[in-house]
Amino acid sequence: MKKSLLSGVKPTGRPHIGNYFGAMKQCIDLQNSGEYECYLMVVDYHALNFIQNKEEMRQLTIDLAIDYLAIGLDLKKSVLFKQSDVSAHTELAWIFDTIVTMPYLMRAHAYKDAEAKNKEINVGTFNYPVLMAADILLYDTDVVPVGQDQKQHVEYARDIAEKFNFIFKESVFKLPEPMILNHVAIVPGTDGRKMSKSYGNTIPLFASQEEITKAVMSIVTDSGTGIPMNVFNIHKLFKSEAELKPIYEANTGKYKVLKDSLIEDIDAFIKPLRERREELAKNSDQVAKILEDGAKRADEKAAAKLIQAKKAVGVL
Numbered sequence: 117m118k119k120s121l122l123s124g125v126k127p128t129g130r131p132h133i134g135n136y137f138g139a140m141k142q143c144i145d146l147q148n149s150g151e152y153e154c155y156l157m158v159v160d161y162h163a164l165n166f167i168q169n170k171e172e173m174r175q176l177t178i179d180l181a182i183d184y185l186a187i188g189l190d191l192k193k194s195v196l197f198k199q200s201d202v203s204a205h206t207e208l209a210w211i212f213d214t215i216v217t218m219p220y221l222m223r224a225h226a227y228k229d230a231e232a233k234n235k236e237i238n239v240g241t242f243n244y245p246v247l248m249a250a251d252i253l254l255y256d257t258d259v260v261p262v263g264q265d266q267k268q269h270v271e272y273a274r275d276i277a278e279k280f281n282f283i284f285k286e287s288v289f290k291l292p293e294p295m296i297l298n299h300v301a302i303v304p305g306t307d308g309r310k311m312s313k314s315y316g317n318t319i320p321l322f323a324s325q326e327e328i329t330k331a332v333m334s335i336v337t338d339s340g341t342g343i344p345m346n347v348f349n350i351h352k353l354f355k356s357e358a359e360l361k362p363i364y365e366a367n368t369g370k371y372k373v374l375k376d377s378l379i380e381d382i383d384a385f386i387k388p389l390r391e392r393r394e395e396l397a398k399n400s401d402q403v404a405k406i407l408e409d410g411a412k413r414a415d416e417k418a419a420a421k422l423i424q425a426k427k428a429v430g431v432l
Contacts (some may be wrong), residue, residue, distance in 0.1 A: 119258035124159040127176035132318035134303035134311030152193040175246040186393035201411035204418035208250040239264035249273040254418040284428040342368040
C-alpha cells in the first residue's frame with residue numbers, strides 16, 4: 117500500500133531555478149518513485165497573509181498549477197488542488213483552535229520573526245501553524261517533504277494530532293513524519309548568495325533565452341582565480357562536475373566563454389519546459405478544470421477524516 121505524501125505550495129509568483137532544484141524537482145521525483153499517493157495543494161488561504169488582491173490571487177493560483185504541470189506533474193499519480201476548494205481545511209482548523217494554546221503558537225518561527233521585526237501581526241500569521249496542521253492531518257499523511265527550516269511545521273501537526281487523540285480518547289489522526297531533503301543543495305544566485313527573489317539574483321525557471329543571457333552575464337565573477345566559482349556552482353546544476361572540469365580548465369580566465377557555455381546549457385534545459393508551459397497557458401480554463409477535478413478527489417478523503425473528527429468531539 118502506498119504511503120500518503122502531502123506538499124503545500126504558496127502561489128507567490130514566478131519560480132526560479134532555485135525553487136526548482138530546491139523543492140519542485142523533488143516533488144516530481146517522489147511522485148515518479150511509485151511509493152507515494154501524492155497530494156500537491158496550492159495553499160491560497162495561507163497566501164492571503166501576503167496577497168490581498170483578488171485578480172492577483174486568481175492569476176498566481178493558475179500560474180502555479182501551470183508551473184507544476186509544465187515540469188511533469190502527473191495527474192494519474194498526483195492530486196493537484198486548491199486549499200480553498202476543500203472546506204474541511206478551515207473547519208478542522210477551528211476544531212484544533214479550541215485545543216491549541218496561545219503560548220504554544222507564540223513559539224512558531226513565523227510569529228517570532230514577525231514579532232522581532234516589530235510588525236503588526238494578523239491573526240492569520242499567528243494561527244498559521246493550526247491551519248497547516250489541518251492541511252497535513254486531513255489526508256492521513258505519512259510524510260511531508262520539507263527543508264530543515266520547515267521541520268517545525270510538521271512538528272506542530274504531530275503535537276496537535278497527539279493532543280487531539282489524547283483529549284478525545286480516539287486515534288483519529290496519524291502522526292506525520294517530516295521528509296528532510298538533506299541532499300538538496302542551496303542554489304546560488306547570480307551574486308553568490310542564496311538564490312532569492314528578495315535579493316534580485318534569480319534566473320527564472322521558464323526564462324526566455326534573452327532573460328537567461330541577461331541573468332548569466334550579470335553573474336559576479338572573481339578575477340583572481342581564473343575559474344569563476346559563481347558561474348561554476350550554477351553550472352553544476354545542469355552538468356556533472358566530471359563534464360565541467362575539462363571545459364573550465366581549458367578556458368581558465370575566459371569568463372565570457374564559460375558564461376556562454378552556461379547560457380547554452382541552461383537554455384537547453386529550460387526550453388522544453390518553457391514550451392510546454394506556453395502551451396498550457398493558452399488554455400487556462402483547462403487548468404482550472406484540473407484544479408476542480410483535483411479538489412473533488414481531495415475532498416472525498418478530507419471529508420471522511422473530518423467526519424471522524426466531528427464524531428470524536430461530539431458535534432456529529
